[in-house]
Amino acid sequence: MSPLLKNNPRFKVPGYLVGPILILIIAMTYGSLGSEYFLDPSSIIFNTGRYIEIGLLALALTFVIINGDIDLSVASTLAASAGVLAKLYESGVPILWCCVASIFTGLVLGLINGLIVIKFGLPSLVVTLATLALYRGLTQVILGDGVVANYPESFVGFDQRLVIGGDPGLPAPLALFIVAAIIFYYILHRSNYGLKNIMSGSNPSSSNFSGINLDRVRLLAFTLSGTVAGICAVMITSRLGSTISNVGLGLELLAITAVVLGGTDIFGGRGAISGTVVALFAIMAVREALVIQDINGQVQDAAIGLLLILTVLVPQIRSYYVEKRNRRKRFNEAQSRT
Amino acid sequence: MAIKLNSKVTYLFKKREFGIFLFILILLAVFGTLEPRFFRSDNLSAILSSVGILMVVGAGQTLVIVTRNIDLSVGSTLGMAAMVMGMVARENPDFPIFGLIVIAMIVGGLCGLLNGFLVSYGKIPAIIATLGTLAIIRGAVFLVSDNVQIDPNDVPQGIINLATTSPIGIPWLLIFAFLSIILVWYVSSKTLLGKRIYAVGSNPEGAISRGLSFNKITIMVFVFVGVLAGLGGVLYTARYATINPADVGRGLEFDVISAVVIGGTNIFGGSGTALGTALGCILIGILSNGLTVVGVSPFWKACATGFLILAAVAIDNSVRKRQEQNFLLAIRNQRTVK
Numbered sequence: 001m002s003p004l005l006k007n008n009p010r011f012k013v014p015g016y017l018v019g020p021i022l023i024l025i026i027a028m029t030y031g032s033l034g035s036e037y038f039l040d041p042s043s044i045i046f047n048t049g050r051y052i053e054i055g056l057l058a059l060a061l062t063f064v065i066i067n068g069d070i071d072l073s074v075a076s077t078l079a080a081s082a083g084v085l086a087k088l089y090e091s092g093v094p095i096l097w098c099c100v101a102s103i104f105t106g107l108v109l110g111l112i113n114g115l116i117v118i119k120f121g122l123p124s125l126v127v128t129l130a131t132l133a134l135y136r137g138l139t140q141v142i143l144g145d146g147v148v149a150n151y152p153e154s155f156v157g158f159d160q161r162l163v164i165g166g167d168p169g170l171p172a173p174l175a176l177f178i179v180a181a182i183i184f185y186y187i188l189h190r191s192n193y194g195l196k197n198i199m200s201g202s203n204p205s206s207s208n209f210s211g212i213n214l215d216r217v218r219l220l221a222f223t224l225s226g227t228v229a230g231i232c233a234v235m236i237t238s239r240l241g242s243t244i245s246n247v248g249l250g251l252e253l254l255a256i257t258a259v260v261l262g263g264t265d266i267f268g269g270r271g272a273i274s275g276t277v278v279a280l281f282a283i284m285a286v287r288e289a290l291v292i293q294d295i296n297g298q299v300q301d302a303a304i305g306l307l308l309i310l311t312v313l314v315p316q317i318r319s320y321y322v323e324k325r326n327r328r329k330r331f332n333e334a335q336s337r338t
Numbered sequence: 339m340a341i342k343l344n345s346k347v348t349y350l351f352k353k354r355e356f357g358i359f360l361f362i363l364i365l366l367a368v369f370g371t372l373e374p375r376f377f378r379s380d381n382l383s384a385i386l387s388s389v390g391i392l393m394v395v396g397a398g399q400t401l402v403i404v405t406r407n408i409d410l411s412v413g414s415t416l417g418m419a420a421m422v423m424g425m426v427a428r429e430n431p432d433f434p435i436f437g438l439i440v441i442a443m444i445v446g447g448l449c450g451l452l453n454g455f456l457v458s459y460g461k462i463p464a465i466i467a468t469l470g471t472l473a474i475i476r477g478a479v480f481l482v483s484d485n486v487q488i489d490p491n492d493v494p495q496g497i498i499n500l501a502t503t504s505p506i507g508i509p510w511l512l513i514f515a516f517l518s519i520i521l522v523w524y525v526s527s528k529t530l531l532g533k534r535i536y537a538v539g540s541n542p543e544g545a546i547s548r549g550l551s552f553n554k555i556t557i558m559v560f561v562f563v564g565v566l567a568g569l570g571g572v573l574y575t576a577r578y579a580t581i582n583p584a585d586v587g588r589g590l591e592f593d594v595i596s597a598v599v600i601g602g603t604n605i606f607g608g609s610g611t612a613l614g615t616a617l618g619c620i621l622i623g624i625l626s627n628g629l630t631v632v633g634v635s636p637f638w639k640a641c642a643t644g645f646l647i648l649a650a651v652a653i654d655n656s657v658r659k660r661q662e663q664n665f666l667l668a669i670r671n672q673r674t675v676k
Contacts, residue, residue, distance in 0.1 A: 070465075116648065120652050120655060121655060122652065123605055123606065125465065125605065126599060126647065127648065127651070130643075130648045131648075132592075133640045133644035133647070134640070134648075137640030137641030137642075137643075137644060140640065141635065141641065144635070144637065256469070267463070298476055298477050298480040298583075299477040299480055301473040301476065301477060302473050302474045302476060302477020304473060305473030305477070306473075306474055308466060308469065308470040309456060309460075309471070309474070312462045312467075313456070316460060316461050316462070
């Protein structure tokens, strides 16, 4: 390695990225054993379309989790927004207004989550567990058993469209994700709000004394997560071309896994957008590799679950051994002194 | 005498369990007047048998939540236990029933042990660890069963009889349910172990500094809920006679946690009673059955459960705040008297 790169802090890979990158490499190798087309760039780029909703949800969840809260209801919020979209479209509202209404629904539902958590001082875990059921139930009430389909041609197939043509090309969802990631990066790491967000997660009482309006910061994070869920509802409807009441069931597991895998502390106070982005691609690679090797969907979920546990467990084990080594070193130093 | 009676009545009204009991009575009255068939014996026994399964698992979950943890993997654990038991019964039709029940409980206990180790020695927050094992154990059910379901004629008659018959008139299923509630009540209020569990939940640092083994108690509690989930697997098999790898116990964790939270167990740990959990289970059972019988769309059920959790937690919280204020006032008054 050239001396310019070696030991240069500017080119050092942050610790939280090591895990996801390793997983990414392992999954890529495993997948390419299954099929020679697995590493084909255009197939990789087109496969991303199915994971962009998870990615956007994870980006917004990063803010909520850094605050020390959690939002388990994102997938249900997405479903409820998709339900509103479908029902409005069925009753003859133009599709553009349906999309606006869907995003607005997401915003309101996220705001409700935040208001309940903050105004009643309740744990977000319980509140969003309750709204997980509540919003899913609302979706079922809105949609019933039915399927809403027959969306206009101009609306469906968002993921098939290219922003930049060419052979690998740049499909619209990926472009949207890149833009969103850059925006969220600037909000979290370069803006006032991001700093407040991280501070209020790492030490709520001292941030409160230093004049940060904790309630407002947390409320904004919940609203953001709801709004993004509303946007994802539009995307998923456009991608699938139909809406049923169990749309997006279980997406919260994937989104939370992406956030935690990306190095965000589940207790709050630490986290990075770059981690979430890399972790999303790692999860995608794992899923796709397992699909190519023809492995059952439930087992794929199990692999994601295992990943979630390992990413938290491995650093714990590592820090345990590091601490043990340091203790021994200190002990030896003390002995050699005497 | 009058004063004494009065204080007893107010004591009763202050009891959390009494409020749930009143709510159950109101629900029964409403459903009964709307649809007299609600009180038919076959409907009541259907409610009781679904409540029984909830109660068995909820009894264990109460202790887990008391220690500030949560077990989201109970549904998968139940499925794993039922599946292993069903496969043993399929291979050896002459296997004794008691042996099958023990096998299911051991399998459940092993799943609980995994959770316990991850949470205690692995230092992974319980919600993350069990969100992972929820998916992992479900995947393991698929791997173990090779995605083949256990048909009713492979389930021994002795197991199916557990749901309907017993020597003393009420079915074994309910006897097991009551026994597990009584066991948790006994352990939590009459034994030293119970005191330790509550101590760890209400003040972990304090409990550790008093020499309690935090890890041991955490593992014990998780193994306990695992064993009870295994027993729940037996009862599930008894009730439905079919074990489908995808369906068995899916979504059970939500009902169980709702029942425990509605029953007054504090999600931050340290308080909660077996009686409350039992009443919470009955409330959820009556609600979901009653809505269907009255003819409300079953889709409202998820909404209603979500609302109930929110209401229960909000009421709980306001009561706790008032108690704290009263406590502070009492201290202040004492000081001024001196």
